[in-house]
Amino acid sequence: MDAEPTVHPLPLAVAPATARPRASLARRPRPLERLAEGLVRVTAYGAVAAVGAVLFFVLREAVPLFADAALALEVPAGSLFSPTAAADGAWQFVWQPVAEPPKLNLLPLLLGSLKVTLVALLVATPVAVMAALWVSEFAPARARQPVKIVVELLAGVPSVVVGVFALSVLASWVQRAAHTPHRLNALVAGLALSLAVAPLVFTVAEDALRAVPDSYRAAGRALGADRRHVALGIVLPAASPGILAGIALGAARALGETMIVLLASGNAAIFDTDLGLSTRTVTATIAQELGEVTVGSAHWHVLFVLGAMLVVVSLGVNVASDAAMRHMRRKLGTGS
């Protein structure tokens, strides 16, 4: 790794190396290797360029809302967040883009995303972290692999399938159990989301726990701690930055998930913290409205402002969780 700092951690990069088992066959035509390396490099840079392009494209459509004088007059930046007066004089926050005049307050949508994300994390995190701890510290070797495979399968269930399950089955259970005012609501959407978030948190947390060197466990055992003490008192704290990174990634996944919330939340833009009420998230709003909106209108640009918020938040969370993971590995001496 030290000798070749430019090698990219992609499977393709190591393929030529493993393809020559004997020294006598080592002399391969050089141009082919160069081509392979070049291809790998282009792919890697292409991924970076794609992220940059997405960011550029979204920001390019979002910025005019604040930069363009006519648009800024039509929809002042402050009006995206400040309340308006209702007919009875009470303050209200309204997202009603197809209206005269359009009401484009972002707070109901931001609160909606926050509500479902919190529910999803509160449900998914304890389950996922405990499962990861069990798999990494307690599970018999023959149970470990099947459990991981099943969890990965759960991660692979298409979100539309999870959404339809929530819409038709989960919503009725929740209403029967919790007597929520709306059948489709933030609680149902959050619970459904937790099905998508938990496998992600599990996988990252399990990675983090496995990254704790066995010397830590051996030292604990040598001092007379039993398995449970080692797991909870030594391994879990040592892996905590990585676990937090997993939770953060789970939060980004929940914020960005579209299909599940679109189907399960009812999509009413109500500004209220009650989890039993229908809720409208940022992603569902973009999905429902971007197809119809007039290109270049204030509504169009506001939808891109929402999109830009999503991109920036999820990129930020990814960078931060990556840094946390690296920090942990360096501290534990298992870093790459």
Place this chain on the structure above:
Amino acid sequence: MNDHNALSRRAALVGLTLLAACSRPSEPGAAPSAAPSAKVSRSVTIKGSDTMVILGQRWAEAYGASHPGASVQITGGGSGTGIAALTNGATDVCQSSRPMKPEEKAKVKAARNADAIETPVALDALAVYVHASNPIASLTLAQLAKIYVGETKKWSDLGGSDAPIILYGRENNSGTYGYFKEHVLANKDFASAVQTLAGTAAVASAVGSDKAGIGYGGIAYLAGVRAVPVRKDDASTPVAPSRETALDGSYPLARSLFFYTAGAPTGEAASFVAWVKGPEGQKVIDDVGYFPVPKR
């Protein structure tokens, strides 16, 4: 290995955000629309109103059966989406459950250099759905408006049970949304509490499983729900949506369903539109649950 994981995870997340951010801005498959050299292409693309998707599909099937070699592709998305697609040339025919606005016609004219031609193809009665167990006998348009702007909050205010009224409606790109907002709410804003669902079938099924629910949509979607008779005002008698009441104009929420084309349709599209207006096409309408255009 872990680096691979982190990388693919990041890629997946970026992909997700990308998806969320650009869900429906472009029209995939909007191949530079079928060259007007009629004889070559025998396919017609039709896009628009979700209310009309089933109807369009039945038309396409019946038309395909009697016109071998022709292919008609129907997609939904909402009347607004269809009009946008007609404007940018991504569809030959736009289905709309509301008349096009003058500014939309102007956009088509500007972008396609041809007038938007309107063809009424069917008649729909917009039904007001409630749960089958809901005892409410009828609603006036004014009562409906108050319910949907959020002034009337409980069924007991209308002589029903003590439950709060749970509002269901359509997304704001739906022609049904636009029609209801204009004709029932007199262009006032819907209450924030209206749950917007993707498609009339979704609204009907939500009301069907919610005892306190109310929704609106095409009369073809009555399975599992009850259509409340509607009164124009306090003085008029309740009228249930039906073929007769829609045709004779006594049902207050009857509306025309339209085809729009940029300029007079040509080639296979022209043949399809003419067939839809003819006896075979109008017979399909009956089977789906809408009503043929009244003959003048």
